[in-house]
Amino acid sequence: MLEHRPSEICISSITLAELRFGAEARRSRKLHRLISTFVEAVEVVSFDQPAADRFAAVAASLARRGEPIGTFDTLMAAHALSLGLTFVTNNTRHFERVVGLRTENWA
Template identity: 45%
Template structure:
């Protein structure tokens, strides 16, 4: 995997079918783009609370089918602890899910794709791109 899609970009792509993002995806082979198991959990939560569960579940399954799903492992957990501690010491706490996804991307050495770069800006060394810009 070279690129990890965050939750916001996944939702944006599922709902909007953005041509810009699709063009970026076409530039990469299978296995180069994926999501964190944390992102998958967030997306499944969205489906579970939606009014159109069946339709949204089908859309989600179709969306994730070609993607690699990276499991949140011990290395990611260690990175999360370090990053969260650094952010708190710097007085820049970030949402737990943002920190988990950022730590996961860092732990596997990939670039995080998001349309909300602002959320991830305090995580040092994290490579972040916005494919909607």
């Protein structure tokens, strides 16, 4: 991530929800503060109708093939696809099932 300026990075509002859920589940004020600091530096992109439409298509395709990846992951992947963006994850293998999704591992 250090190779990229914050202005070049965005996260989905779905990603933020997943991060906040993790912090809340752990009851971690420290994690909440870290998340808040991070989202101040990057753009949080709202999940919109094109993303919802893409989610429906991706989720149905994965289900037909018997390769679901979970709702949160499908939502985030579909959002990246709807925006034509690269999806950054340390689990690229998991997301290979999503046709057309470009992934990178910055770990």
